[in-house]
Amino acid sequence: MFKGNKKFVYIFCGIFAIVIAVQYFLPKPTNWSRTYLSKDKAPFGCFAIYNLLDVYAKSYRLNNQTFYNLNNSQKKKASLIIVNDNIDFNKNDMRSLFEFLDKGNSIFISVNQFKGALADTFHIRTDFDYSDYFTSVDSLIKKDGVKIKLHAVNYNKKSFAYSRVASSSYFRSFDTTRFTILADAGKDKACLITTNVGKGKLYLMTMPDVFGNYFIVDNQNRDFVYAMMSLIKNDELIWDEYYKTYNVTNYSFIKFILESDSLYAAYLLIIFILIFYMIFEGRRRQRAIPVIEPPKNSTLEFVNVVSHVYYNSQNHQSIAAEKIKFFYETVRRKFNVNTNQITEDFLNEISVLSGIEKKLVKQLFVYCEKLKEPIEISENELIELNRQIHNFNKNSLR
Secondary structure, three states: OOOOOHHHHHHHHHHHHHHHHHHHHOOOOOOOOOOOOOOOOOOOOOHHHHOOHHHOOOEEEEEOOOHHHHHHHOOOOEEEEEEOOEEEEOHHHHHHHHHHHHOOOEEEEEOOEEEHHHHHHOOOEEEEOOOOOOOOHHHHHOOEEEEEEEOOHHHOOOEEEEEOOOOOEEEEEOOOOOOEEEEEOOOOOEEEEEEEEOOEEEEEEOOHHHHOHHHOOOOOOHHHHHHHHHHOOOOEEEEEOOOOOOOHHHOOHHHHHHOOHHHHHHHHHHHHHHHHHHHHOOOOOOOOOOOOOOOOOOHHHHHHHHHHHHHHHOOHHHHHHHHHHHHHHHHHHHHOOOOOOOOHHHHHHHHHHHOOOHHHHHHHHHHHHHHOOOOOOOHHHHHHHHHHHHHHHHHOOO
16 A cells, blocks of 8 residues: 555654654553452552552462362361452352352452352342532542541450541441341441351452552551451462453453553554545546556558559459459459369359349350459450459459
């Protein structure tokens, strides 16, 4: 497409590089996406709490596999921590979850919304506050939000106040005969509950944002997260990345481009430039096709020239010989006869086939035979020959 237009290639590459450079060196806006990833240092990433896990257990590691695979590979007692915006287990996940807990392991799940088999099994319903969904982050930081109170002896008189930037949800209903409330966000607004399942313990929480870097690094409310981590007591802590909405194993090249402002801007620019080029410069170009005139039929001109040559030379005998030769060829073709010998049988056959009187036929062929002799003939004799041949052809049935 760019053949013969290398200057456009250089222009496009230059613009592409400039856009990437400008976007790269511009101040990066804060990424407020709720990824909860262990490597994410954004406000709602979990880089800080993940790197503090060694304080609460002898060892810790990441999980990038399903409950089923984790359950089969786990040999010692451990506690699994799942932090995400929502959770939606299927029946197979729930079956493996119960098997994992029956072995004496613990599971801590902190999400805004519980869905699927987990919510149905434990009759859990959550309410999520959508009132601030379209409000700017800067204004939410300055507004007072939810206050969480732990139901523990050493925290009985202390509450942890969060700004409105932290998403707010609570358990609207759950199996109160099975679960115990460990923390609430107000009257009848439980946000942390627990129950025993087999030999293990299950913790469910509705405030995942408290695990974000924003509320851990240099924030007085980090004690709330530390207190919850102290509830989990096992030899190993497992931080889950498989059930994340931003699952890194499903990361694609296009997703990488779309999440980078500079690459996204350059990506859009190159698409628009290509479309612009295809509209105005992408038309097929080729050399002008020369107009070649078809060959003319010059047969009549040739005949005219030849006839004038014969006429001007006054060689009447040659003209008569050519005329007779052509006439005999026509007779052989039309009547399928032999013209080498002019006999009575020949004349009778020609007369019958042509429908012309034998006398006229005989007169014509005798005259032709006479003029075939190498003698001088006059112009009138040549004209007479032409007249007789013309009449024969005109009156012949064939």
